[in-house]
Amino acid sequence: MQFIPKAGACLTTTNVLSGAGRVKWMVREESRASADNGWRIFSHIDTSEYLADSANMKVVDYNEVCEIEPALIGIWDLPVGSDLQLVDEGQGIKIVETATGRVVTPRWPAP
Template sequence: MTTTFITNAGAAIVSRKIVERTGNIKWLTREAPIAPQDTGWRVLSDRDTDEYLADPANMTVVDFNELCALEPACIGIYDLPVGSDIQLVVEPDGRRRWFDNKTEKEISFR
């Protein structure tokens, strides 16, 4: 059973490398949802290549709460708007920081 971090969160389209734990969450974009349960979040790993991503079978639908269970830092970005293009940076001390890929600035959730 998945822990509920966000009630009725919906789903995200996620790289299988994240689900299979052969890659870590790194790149996230939020597109217009394509179905009622779709959050619009698209999540790629630090190990994805263009060749890997060219095969749609390498992406899967995951409940957003499952994504948050894998990486709790995702809880904070859930409400970012459509058009968001962000990356997760994990510091050597384990601290997680989000950066906006368009502005190259850190995202603050305070």
């Protein structure tokens, strides 16, 4: 399904793709290739040991992770340097800046 036209590719963990872990952290880095939009998507169960194994990371279309977690649609155009986490305290999902805890208001719909 295409939520965002020409969204580009992102890097995510196999835990996110398999459904073993739910989306928790989102970091936007400088793009490393023309198709790379810079987003790195991690799950709540990813450990540093798990992330150290490159076989646990996959390049996928950003729309694929949006299908898994629709809240990602609203952060797509945030700038490089964004470091976010998805918080669900039983009152609905919110996205917050990791460093400050400030709630990020997603853009709906994404461009």
